[in-house]
Amino acid sequence: MSWVKRPEARRDREFVSSHGVALLRGDVIGPSSPIIPGVYVNSVYATIPSIFPEGFSAYHGTELNTVMVWLIPLLRQEALFVKERGWPAFEEALERKDPDLADLADLGRKTSIIAGGSSTGTM
Numbered sequence: 001m002s003w004v005k006r007p008e009a010r011r012d013r014e015f016v017s018s019h020g021v022a023l024l025r026g027d028v029i030g031p032s033s034p035i036i037p038g039v040y041v042n043s044v045y046a047t048i049p050s051i052f053p054e055g056f057s058a059y060h061g062t063e064l065n066t067v068m069v070w071l072i073p074l075l076r077q078e079a080l081f082v083k084e085r086g087w088p089a090f091e092e093a094l095e096r097k098d099p100d101l102a103d104l105a106d107l108g109r110k111t112s113i114i115a116g117g118s119s120t121g122t123m
Contacts, residue, residue, distance in 0.1 A: 026087025
């Protein structure tokens with residue numbers, strides 16, 4: 001079964017679109033059951049695309065501005081960290097740990113970027 005057709009994926013898309021507003025810096029969707037079979041990450045975190053040049057985060061060439069959002073896949077414990085302590089604390093933890101940014105996009109990772117421990121969730 002394609003992950004796009006899974007009920008969890010549809011539920012998350014509907015969650016975002018039903019609010020009628022864009023995801024903002026610090027928003028977390030999840031944790032939920034994994035939307036991709038065999039993957040531990042089960043949440044996403046919205047933030048500014050800091051890995052790109054300064055002017056990339058917004059486009060002002062149309063009537064409505066377009067703001068780019070970087071969606072970082074998170075493990076359950078990372079999503080709960082953001083929800084309990086807030087996004088500034090999460091981003092400060094990322095700055096202290098200074099992880100390889102490619103690790104943030106690794107859907108197969110089982111180790112928390114901020115704590116260095118394993119995921120508390122299950123596949």
